[in-house]
Amino acid sequence: MADPALDVPAPDVPEPGAPGSSEDPRGVHSAADIATAWQRERPGAPTESIEIVTPIWWLGKLFADDRDRALRAAGIDAATLDLLSVIRRSGPPYALSTREIACRTLVTAGAISQRVARAERDGLVVRRPGTTGRRSVLVCLTAEGHALIERSVDTVLGREARLVRGLSDQERTVLAGLLVKLMADVRRRTGR
Amino acid sequence: MADPALDVPAPDVPEPGAPGSSEDPRGVHSAADIATAWQRERPGAPTESIEIVTPIWWLGKLFADDRDRALRAAGIDAATLDLLSVIRRSGPPYALSTREIACRTLVTAGAISQRVARAERDGLVVRRPGTTGRRSVLVCLTAEGHALIERSVDTVLGREARLVRGLSDQERTVLAGLLVKLMADVRRRTGR
DNA sequence: TGAGTTACGTTTAGATCTAAACGTAACTCA
DNA sequence: TGAGTTACGTTTAGATCTAAACGTAACTCA
Numbered sequence: 236m237a238d239p240a241l242d243v244p245a246p247d248v249p250e251p252g253a254p255g256s257s258e259d260p261r262g263v264h265s266a267a268d269i270a271t272a273w274q275r276e277r278p279g280a281p282t283e284s285i286e287i288v289t290p291i292w293w294l295g296k297l298f299a300d301d302r303d304r305a306l307r308a309a310g311i312d313a314a315t316l317d318l319l320s321v322i323r324r325s326g327p328p329y330a331l332s333t334r335e336i337a338c339r340t341l342v343t344a345g346a347i348s349q350r351v352a353r354a355e356r357d358g359l360v361v362r363r364p365g366t367t368g369r370r371s372v373l374v375c376l377t378a379e380g381h382a383l384i385e386r387s388v389d390t391v392l393g394r395e396a397r398l399v400r401g402l403s404d405q406e407r408t409v410l411a412g413l414l415v416k417l418m419a420d421v422r423r424r425t426g427r
Numbered sequence: 428m429a430d431p432a433l434d435v436p437a438p439d440v441p442e443p444g445a446p447g448s449s450e451d452p453r454g455v456h457s458a459a460d461i462a463t464a465w466q467r468e469r470p471g472a473p474t475e476s477i478e479i480v481t482p483i484w485w486l487g488k489l490f491a492d493d494r495d496r497a498l499r500a501a502g503i504d505a506a507t508l509d510l511l512s513v514i515r516r517s518g519p520p521y522a523l524s525t526r527e528i529a530c531r532t533l534v535t536a537g538a539i540s541q542r543v544a545r546a547e548r549d550g551l552v553v554r555r556p557g558t559t560g561r562r563s564v565l566v567c568l569t570a571e572g573h574a575l576i577e578r579s580v581d582t583v584l585g586r587e588a589r590l591v592r593g594l595s596d597q598e599r600t601v602l603a604g605l606l607v608k609l610m611a612d613v614r615r616r617t618g619r
Numbered sequence: 620t621g622a623g624t625t626a627c628g629t630t631t632a633g634a635t636c637t638a639a640a641c642g643t644a645a646c647t648c649a
Numbered sequence: 650t651g652a653g654t655t656a657c658g659t660t661t662a663g664a665t666c667t668a669a670a671c672g673t674a675a676c677t678c679a
Contacts, residue, residue, distance in 0.1 A: 265607065272516065277580060284587035286603035287594075288490050290610050295487035296533050297613050298480050314665075324464065333628055341488050346666055348629055370627045370674050388469060395476035401612030402479075402605065410605040411478035413598055415457065418482050420593030421489050506635075525658055538636055540659055562644050562657045625676070635666085646655070 266290050287417070298395065305394050311387055318350045319359060319384045322376050330375040332365055359383060458482050479609070490587065497586050503579055510542045511551060511576045514568050522567040524557055551575060 266289040270282040303313055321339050325331045333351065337344040351374050354360045359380030365371030399407060458481040462474040495505055513531050517523045525543065529536040543566050546552045551572030557563030591599060 266603065267607070269516070273580070273584070277577075280581060281584045281588035283596075283599065284584065284591045287591050287599060287606070288587050290603070290606035291483055292487045292490065293533065294606065294610050294613060295484045297610070297617055298484065300533075301617050312664095324461070334626085341485065341492075343667055344628070345630080345668080349665075352629090372628060385469075388465070389472060392465070392473045392476065395480050396473035398613050398616055399476045399479050399609065401616075402609055404475075406605055406608075407475065407479060409601065410609070411458065411482070413594065413602040413605075414479070414482035414486065415459070416598075417591065417594055417602070418486050418489070421486060421590050424590055424593075425489055425493050504634095526656085535637055536658070537638075537660080541635075544659090564658060620679100622679100623677085625674100627674085628672090630671075631669085633667090635664105637662105637664085639661085641660075642658090644655100644657085647653085649650105649652100 298398065301394065301398065302391060305390060306387070309387065309390060311383065314350050315354055315357075315359065316384070316387055316391075318347070318354055318374075319376065319380050322360070322374060323381070323384050328375070329381065330363070330373040332371040332373060334371070336374065354380065490590065493586065493590065494583060497582060498579070501579065501582060503575065506542050507546055507549075507551065508576070508579055508583075510539070510546055510566075511568065511572050514552070514566060515573070515576050520567070521573065522555070522565040524563040524565060526563070528566065546572065 266286045269289060270285040273280050273282045273285070299313070306313055306316060317340055318336065321336055322329055322331050325335075331339075333344055333347050336351075337347045340347070342350075351360060351362065355362060358377060360374050360376055363373045363375055365373045402410065458478045461481060462477040465472050465474045465477070491505070498505055498508060509532055510528065513528055514521055514523050517527075523531075525536055525539050528543075529539045532539070534542075543552060543554065547554060550569060552566050552568055555565045555567055557565045594602065
């Protein structure tokens with residue numbers, strides 16, 4: 236998966252006097268720079284999405300990378316935590332079919348099948364034949380799997396809470412509201 | 428990479444009378460539901476990040492999946508487009524070292540090396556020994572690579588513009604501002 | 620009632636990524 | 650001046666994902 240925010244062309248004639256004046260010290264352009272540059276290169280191009288899509292993608296990657304590092308140190312991995320969590324959130328009796336898990340995590344059923352196989356091998360879940368539907372298989376948390384989530388939660392949440400501390404309570408509320416609205420709309424438009 | 432927003436436990440005693448009343452028809456809980464549920468399960472847990480991190484990660488995935496589908500139909504792939512774009516944005520003479528590309532795309536140098544090898548095989552870039560630094564290699568766009576970006580831009584931008592159309596101009600401006608602020612802060616805290 | 624269809628989970632082939640190990644060239648400095 | 654260090658790009662091993670092909674069990678319906 237690569238950056239979904241289309242990258243940027245730079246001005247055709249960069250000022251030698253003020254090189255990178257609006258740039259990050261590491262040479263990373265801001266989303267606004269990107270949109271402006273595409274406007275200059277292709278006037279009339281529909282660039283209004285760049286300021287939204289680029290930072291969302293970068294932030295997602297920054298959050299994920301940070302969490303991956305923290306979890307690796309704890310001997311867990313994000314895919315497994317995600318699997319256990321989605322079952323946990325489904326409520327008692329803490330069991331979900333493969334298909335449902337795939338739907339709730341935006342991951343393919345094949346990938347879920349592999350995640351479940353790994354987690355079962357590690358004693359975190361067990362598979363049982365389901366009662367409903369055609370050939371459903373229920374994936375159930377074991378006591379060990381249940382305990383693993385409980386142990387990991389505070390670490391991950393605490394870490395993420397520190398990362399969003401730069402925004403005030405009010406800013407976070409406004410941001411969350413806009414994100415939820417956008418997500419509902421995107422899901423409708425993409426049919427997912 | 429799995430969902431970095433910690434998933435949610437459901438209430439221990441789900442109301443049978445109103446099952447999933449605040450849920451998405453597909454069974455996906457909203458970020459607010461997730462935070463509320465963790466508060467109930469683990470009172471005092473630092474859940475303030477969930478409303479931010481969860482939708483960001485989901486939106487990133489929705490945007491990426493949609494773009495991947497569109498690009499596949501056009502016979503390109505997102506990783507290659509990302510590579511070509513970052514070189515394009517660096518401005519004339521459209522050449523960047525592997526190290527710089529890795530830094531600007533949040534991808535490891537090894538992955539860039541592989542992307543460049545694929546793109547070179549396809550005639551989209553060429554590698555040339557660099558003049559500066561120790562052993563730098565400049566990755567340069569070919570005419571074909573340059574043309575490929577130009578052809579792909581409008582398609583991808585148009586697609587993404589439609590996806591964010593649910594937000595008004597003002598809402599997009601506010602959202603973009605908050606995202607930029609948050610991103611600067613997260614980068615500072617994670618050192619990236 | 621039995622052929623066809625549908626709805627699942629699993630397996631396989633192939634792509635791509637990360638982390639770590641390498642291999643070198645270019646600096647440093649006693 | 651030459652051993653050690655540093656800064657790169659590349660290769661390798663291993664993990665994981667997607668898409669597509671499978672294999673079945675459970676429905677449908679003439």
